[in-house]
Amino acid sequence: MELDRRHFLTAAGALTLPAVLAGCGFAPSSSGPAASGTDTLSFTTWGTDAELAGFRTAIAAFEKANAGSKVALNAVPYAQMFTNIDAQLQAGNPPDIFRVPYYTFGSYAGRGQLLDLSPKLPSGFSDRFTPQAWAAVQNKGKPFGVPHHTDTTVILYNKALLTKAGVTDIPTSLDQAWTWQQFENVAQQLRKSLPADRYPFAYNWQGNGVTRWLSWLFEVDGRFLAEDLVTPAIDSDAGRKAVDFTKSFFANKLVPQNSSVKSTKLAADLWYAQTTAMNFGGAFLIPDAATSLDFEWGATYSPRNVRSASDFGGNALVATAKTKNPDLAAKFLDFMTGAEQMKGFCEGASLLPTRRDLSKDGITFKVRPELSPVFLGQASTVLPRDSGQVASPSMSKIITVLKDQLEQAFVGGQDTATTLKGISDGIAQATAS
Amino acid sequence: MTSSRARLSRRESLTGYAFVAPNLVLLTVFVLVPLVWAVVISFQQTNGFGAGRFIGLDNYARLATDPVFWRSTANTVLFTVIVTPVSMALGLGIAVLLNSVLPARGVFRSIMIVPMAISGVATALIGVLVFDQDTGILDKLLRSIGLPAVNWQSGGTAAFASVLLVTLWWRVGFNMLIYLAGLQAINLELYEAARLDGASGWQRFRYLTVPLVGPSSFFLLILNVVYSFQVFDIVFVMTGGGPENATSVLVTYAYDNGFVTGDQGYAAAIGMFLLALTLLFTLIRWRTSRTRDLVE
Numbered sequence: 001m002e003l004d005r006r007h008f009l010t011a012a013g014a015l016t017l018p019a020v021l022a023g024c025g026f027a028p029s030s031s032g033p034a035a036s037g038t039d040t041l042s043f044t045t046w047g048t049d050a051e052l053a054g055f056r057t058a059i060a061a062f063e064k065a066n067a068g069s070k071v072a073l074n075a076v077p078y079a080q081m082f083t084n085i086d087a088q089l090q091a092g093n094p095p096d097i098f099r100v101p102y103y104t105f106g107s108y109a110g111r112g113q114l115l116d117l118s119p120k121l122p123s124g125f126s127d128r129f130t131p132q133a134w135a136a137v138q139n140k141g142k143p144f145g146v147p148h149h150t151d152t153t154v155i156l157y158n159k160a161l162l163t164k165a166g167v168t169d170i171p172t173s174l175d176q177a178w179t180w181q182q183f184e185n186v187a188q189q190l191r192k193s194l195p196a197d198r199y200p201f202a203y204n205w206q207g208n209g210v211t212r213w214l215s216w217l218f219e220v221d222g223r224f225l226a227e228d229l230v231t232p233a234i235d236s237d238a239g240r241k242a243v244d245f246t247k248s249f250f251a252n253k254l255v256p257q258n259s260s261v262k263s264t265k266l267a268a269d270l271w272y273a274q275t276t277a278m279n280f281g282g283a284f285l286i287p288d289a290a291t292s293l294d295f296e297w298g299a300t301y302s303p304r305n306v307r308s309a310s311d312f313g314g315n316a317l318v319a320t321a322k323t324k325n326p327d328l329a330a331k332f333l334d335f336m337t338g339a340e341q342m343k344g345f346c347e348g349a350s351l352l353p354t355r356r357d358l359s360k361d362g363i364t365f366k367v368r369p370e371l372s373p374v375f376l377g378q379a380s381t382v383l384p385r386d387s388g389q390v391a392s393p394s395m396s397k398i399i400t401v402l403k404d405q406l407e408q409a410f411v412g413g414q415d416t417a418t419t420l421k422g423i424s425d426g427i428a429q430a431t432a433s
Numbered sequence: 434m435t436s437s438r439a440r441l442s443r444r445e446s447l448t449g450y451a452f453v454a455p456n457l458v459l460l461t462v463f464v465l466v467p468l469v470w471a472v473v474i475s476f477q478q479t480n481g482f483g484a485g486r487f488i489g490l491d492n493y494a495r496l497a498t499d500p501v502f503w504r505s506t507a508n509t510v511l512f513t514v515i516v517t518p519v520s521m522a523l524g525l526g527i528a529v530l531l532n533s534v535l536p537a538r539g540v541f542r543s544i545m546i547v548p549m550a551i552s553g554v555a556t557a558l559i560g561v562l563v564f565d566q567d568t569g570i571l572d573k574l575l576r577s578i579g580l581p582a583v584n585w586q587s588g589g590t591a592a593f594a595s596v597l598l599v600t601l602w603w604r605v606g607f608n609m610l611i612y613l614a615g616l617q618a619i620n621l622e623l624y625e626a627a628r629l630d631g632a633s634g635w636q637r638f639r640y641l642t643v644p645l646v647g648p649s650s651f652f653l654l655i656l657n658v659v660y661s662f663q664v665f666d667i668v669f670v671m672t673g674g675g676p677e678n679a680t681s682v683l684v685t686y687a688y689d690n691g692f693v694t695g696d697q698g699y700a701a702a703i704g705m706f707l708l709a710l711t712l713l714f715t716l717i718r719w720r721t722s723r724t725r726d727l728v729e
Contacts, residue, residue, distance in 0.1 A: 082692075086481060107481065111480055111483070112483075113482055256567060256587075257584060257587035258566055258586035258587040262674070262675035263673070263676070264561070264586075264670070264671065264673045264675070265567075265586060273568050275568070396481075396694055396695050397695070397696075399693075404501070407675065411587060411676050411677060412677045433478070433480075
């Protein structure tokens with residue numbers, strides 16, 4: 001056959017096409033961590049350097065303890081994590097294991113995307129965890145993940161700014177935590193002492209952190225979902241108190257106006273820049289704060305009202321419903337929540353354990369170890385009925401409702417009754433769909 | 434003879450198809466299929482995973498009664514109406530200036546074009562550093578000269594203005610570049626003739642420059658409008674649509690619904706509305722384009 005220019009170009013075009021498509025990600029790739037044998041698990045997560053180091057250590061220990069098993073760690077930036085996971089779940093090729101915050105756990109478990117672990121885990125497995133941690137990974141009474149670690153919110157404070165304002169009596173135990181009234185007095189004292197462009201504190205409710213606003217509701221013994229986890233329960237006296245009190249932060253200029261729930265400015269950044277004297281933040285901030293802040297700082301407990309409360313932050317580890325190796329996946333989740341692994345991970349990454357024994361005996365952070373009891377004490381105030389509500393399958397929609405309504409209340413001047421009705425109606429719609 | 438010609442013609446056709454095939458395949462896979470799919474999804478109620486449930490026009494009916502959607506539409510239109518003419522006017526003004534005998538004009542041209550080389554997200558991050566109302570450079574500058582600081586992040590109008598200013602900084606260089614190319618194609622004899630006829634500097638600009646860069650203006654009008662309809666990165670990074678939805682635009686609102694709330698059906702309906710808006714503009718542009726051709 002005669003090979004002329006046209007034939008050559010046609011053939012070249014045909015040959016190049018698959019390469020172009022493969023380059024665009026259209027054709028399947030045969031390499032990368034997704035490729036898995038029968039004894040290989042793919043594990044997708046995001047993490048700080050300390051967290052990823054902790055995961056790598058634990059994976060090496062798992063592979064050593066289970067000869068022939070491999071875990072391919074796929075570390076991705078947090079910003080891409082769930083867009084990727086959702087796309088992979090929809091396309092039917094998700095990883096075997098992934099890491100998920102408790103407040104979005106429900107949206108995966110409730111929609112049949114996760115592996116029901118109840119037949120795979122040894123009997124008495126749940127006993128190793130605190131009740132609030134175990135409640136956070138339940139869906140319709142069955143476990144769809146393991147609580148890998150938690151984190152919670154305490155007050156981090158700038159010592160010099162508090163001293164200058166005359167605030168020297170700082171709580172050193174949970175039962176001495178400031179009441180709402182005492183906390184307000186401290187904030188007012190700081191307001192008088194600070195210049196107009198500096199503020200007493202900022203709260204970490206920006207973005208999906210809006211679930212942390214619920215701590216104020218829990219502190220007055222309120223609920224946002226009734227016990228059936230479907231009916232809205234926020235339009236209550238407790239709800240009114242929580243909205244009124246948190247609205248007053250903005251009205252009284254106790255927090256920066258650009259620290260509302262829809263702000264792109266994070267509370268921690270405001271504190272780092274010394275725009276605020278106090279910051280509500282988690283233990284995960286400790287390593288960065290210890291190395292980068294040039295002022296003296298400490299930590300104390302979150303305020304209390306009827307009771308102390310806090311957010312059940314942190315993440316679960318889950319196996320996907322379509323994993324080809326459910327037994328190995330369950331074994332890995334079991335291993336990752338063993339005492340030795342959890343202790344090493346939490347101490348290294350400044351996070352809190354979910355195991356009963358470690359919560360009771362305590363752990364010691366590698367950085368600022370003296371702050372460990374404050375975070376452990378605060379974490380003990382989370383009740384199973386609080387964390388159970390946040391595990392609702394409708395939580396992603398409820399988060400949007402909370403963001404919209406609280407933004408209107410905090411910086412839009414919307415009154416408390418309208419705000420509560422808006423949240424209540426929004427929750428009813430979210431749980432009905 | 435005839436059959437040989439027919440065979441040759443067929444072979445030529447096949448070769449032609451082979452050449453356009455890669456583009457057609459890419460266009461089909463990445464544009465047409467997703468477009469049709471989005472239309473289908475817009476008629477469904479979805480929960481983020483698996484197949485959706487057909488609910489007819491419910492998502493579109495919901496659009497009509499959703500105040501955030503209308504706020505986002507109004508913001509998108511306002512953004513387009515401001516960014517398009519202002520970036521074109523500034524672009525033309527600077528291009529005229531840099532087309533004249535100006536010392537170090539090469540340096541100035543480069544400075545104007547640099548923002549084009551920066552991604553939208555990076556541009557927005559620079560915007561955050563400038564407009565941060567606690568630690569930003571701009572408020573510090575305002576305070577240092579005795580002016581009151583502006584609440585760029587917590588004030589609705591100021592936040593919208595900050596997004597506009599960063600967008601203009603990003604877009605003006607591109608507008609200038611296109612206008613500069615247009616200006617350099619104009620015959621200088623026309624200006625000389627106008628000067629001999631006694632035309633002032635303004636008259637030469639108004640009656641010579643502006644009409645003669647008409648094709649560039651037309652091209653930029655389309656690009657600026659399409660870009661403005663699709664604005665996302667700068668808003669997403671700088672304000673996230675806040676405060677109180679003051680900077681929410683259609684694409685950020687669709688993103689929130691599709692990827693945060695997991696309501697992809699509703700997000701697709703917003704996307705379809707944006708498509709309709711773009712088609713409407715295209716239709717108007719096409720009509721005015723034909724009319725202008727007839728006049729010329």
